[in-house]
Amino acid sequence: MSLSIEHVSFGYDSRDETTRSFSLRDVSVTIQRGSLTGLLGPNGCGKTTLLKLMTGVLRPRQGTITLDGRAISAIPRRELAKQVAVVPQETHPAFDYSVLEMVLMGRHPHLGAFQLEGPEDLAIARESLSATGTAHLADRAYMTLSGGEKQRVVIASALAQAPDVLLLDEPTASLDLAYQLEVASLLDRLNHDRGVTMVLATHDLNLAASLCDSLVLIRAGRVLAQGPTRDVLTGAMIQQLYDVEADVQFHEPSGHLTVVPIRRAP
Amino acid sequence: MAACKKRLILLAVLLAVTGGLKASGYHAVHDARVAAGHHAVLEAPVAGDLQVSGGAGLQISGNDRAPVTRIISLVPALTEMLFAIGAGPQVIAVSSYDDFPPEVKALPRVGALLDPDVERILTLRPGLVLTYGSQSGLEVQLARAGIRTFSYRHGGVAGALQTLRDLGAATGHAADGDRKAREIQAQLDAVQARVRAYPRPRTLLVFGRQPQSLQQMYVSGGAGFLHDILQIAGGANVFADVRQESVQPSHETVLARAPDVIVEVRTRQLGAADVSRERGVWAALASIPAVRNGRIHFLDGDYLVIPGPRVGLAAEAVARALHPEAFK
């Protein structure tokens, strides 16, 4: 599945015409099938908005978003849900669902109106839990899990949707180093083993550097640059994007780029 | 969750809980409904007067008091009594709910139980103010201003007659008060005599319910003014065993008590169509003898519910409903 965003503009509604602003302006991005793309940019640059547009939750004011050539606005909600799944930054269920119940909710788009989950759905759910290393947590209450466990469970529930595209919003933002690595290697594995196309919005440059094969740099609602990571992730680009001086180097032992911000004495 | 959202929800919960508490238990007690027997207190801070209080009887020492001019009455029952004993011309203002006799319509109003207009009362410079027993705050204020008050407590028929006498004494119409009380007693005795020969039907005396429904019915219990009237009129209250002025029976209880006669008293008059509709509402409880025999009577007029000088009329009206054959 390739996801194509063409000349998309979006702004949140505002009553006052003069203060109506665009969060995204004339954004065109192509996500190749099977790629692991990172959306990078400072806070408020519009990367979360772009993700939401990709899910179909928001509709662009101008431009189109197509999935394998089909406009997503034309795809019925349920069908779209079978193709695109989202892992939000934080998930706070209002009730005390178990891990298994959370993951089974991912089967919703595959069920009929009054249909209950059957053995196949249960099998898929358990399989998703195994893939994310959380099978042993199936009967635990979601809210009692640690941050990393929670995030992996949410990824499992997105996997249960059996999507072709997985969109993640700051998947490692609230996790400590160990969990960050855990989730990162999980995503890597899923992308390589299952061929799930992934787009993740992050401002963790090193995560992007280590995990993503392509990057889209967004600044103030416009695409600054996009392309393979090694081409796009340069010191000059980072300076333009974040107004921060950084050094980008290839790190032999790990096999990918690293970014080191440089703090000058005032 | 954002802290502000949490606070909002806490606020919502508090409001919902207090709303729920209000709905499920808060209960404003109106003194007019408290049957505490009769108790008249005359407060007299002016020098030379006696502090008088009494239960069943009022002691007055010294001569018959000179007529008090400038009386304000907050209690409709007492207003009627004033006019009945000849103190009408002395009345300078009445309550918002006063309606009888017709002379009061022209008089200024000074509020009622919940909202007495103290400023207005003081401006009118009364010599005596007739208040409800529960208006203790008002009584204190008036006492401080040097104004005498006469405190009213709701009671049965006997209590009403005693109040009439006490009021006569307090306003310089003691003889008129006694005479009027005797007159009314004679009326009541006459009614009682008329119906004495007849057996007492088991009667349900209803004084309030939801329109076109038997829900939230208020009936007279075995105490209080309405019960006394029923007794005098030759009826036997089906709820005589419940020592309360007011009872709210369920459908089941009414069915179980099975009255022979139902008397509904209302202050507002019902049109003919409404009467037949309200009569029809009872049809559901067909096993009640009163319903089976069509003995449901609708009486209207505020003299039926005001424990004042027109109790004789009230007793007669009820007696006519219960024992029509006695009035042929």
Place this chain on the structure above:
Amino acid sequence: MTSSGSTIARVSAGPRPIRSRLAVTLLAYGALALVTCLLAPLVGSTSISLSRAFDRSIPFADNVDAQIFFVARMPRVLAGAVVGAALASAGVVLQALLRNPLATPFTLGVSAGAALGAILAISFGAAVTLGPLSPVPLASLAGAFAAAAIVYALATRPGRAMSTSVLLLAGVTLNSFFSALILFVQYLADFAETYRTVRWLMGDLDVGGFGPILGALPLMVAAFLIFALLPSSLNLLSVGADIAATRGVDVARTQRLAFLSSALATSAAVSLAGPIGFVGIVVPHLVRLMAGVDHRIVLPASAFFGAAFLVACDLVARTILAPVEIPVGIVTAMLGGPFFLWLLVRKG
């Protein structure tokens, strides 16, 4: 790491597949409701002879026992069941809609509107009827609809999801405003009417016939038909509105249906029996403690349990101090208040 004791109860409801859990739960709660409703008319403040009540040879109009059973008690039990089911279900749905387990059917102002309507009718002696609806229930429905319409208009944006914070604020505001209006009307009215309004606010299931229930029935049926559509969407919605949308839930439609159905159920319940508190919050909580949090189970189970609960409370209300009756709202409050304290102590 499980600090919450509720996990233990809930997990025990966990691993079995939902199909069998749903079947077992519905059977159990349904049986509870049925048994309660069958037994309740047998008990009352008056002792009656059941054999006489069911004796066909005595003409109905002469048979006091039959009248007590069929005219006084049965409609009362049926009203209790219907109102209990409606309030409990409305509570479940609103708790999911507002993503807050403390929401009640009265949170969004519908009951305050119903109360204002009823109190205006009582205080000013309204006489308009519509079919089997007598003046006070009719006015109550009108008030409820007005309140619901106001809240809906404030919180809905065309084509977009409802803002739950606006919903909550609108509901709280309306509650306060209408409560103030109610107090004002009570102040202006005659003593007798004021006391009757206070009495109405305490709730009363003694409908004395099937007519009033028939009046409320169309709304109840409509509400329950909509309730049937909601549970799986409510599950997803209660995890998060955006994530629900990405799983194929039509969020705006689900929210509107949730609001509409709970408003219909609450309007019908309050216009029939007055605002009976705590049913809409105690029952869903108890059911969640016993049967887990999946709305596909919680919603129908709460309906059944709500019916049984209210019928039982009314039974207590009408027998415990016989022949004096306690308003049923007081019994539910006396049970509900301590229950909540206990819940809070447990969680804390």
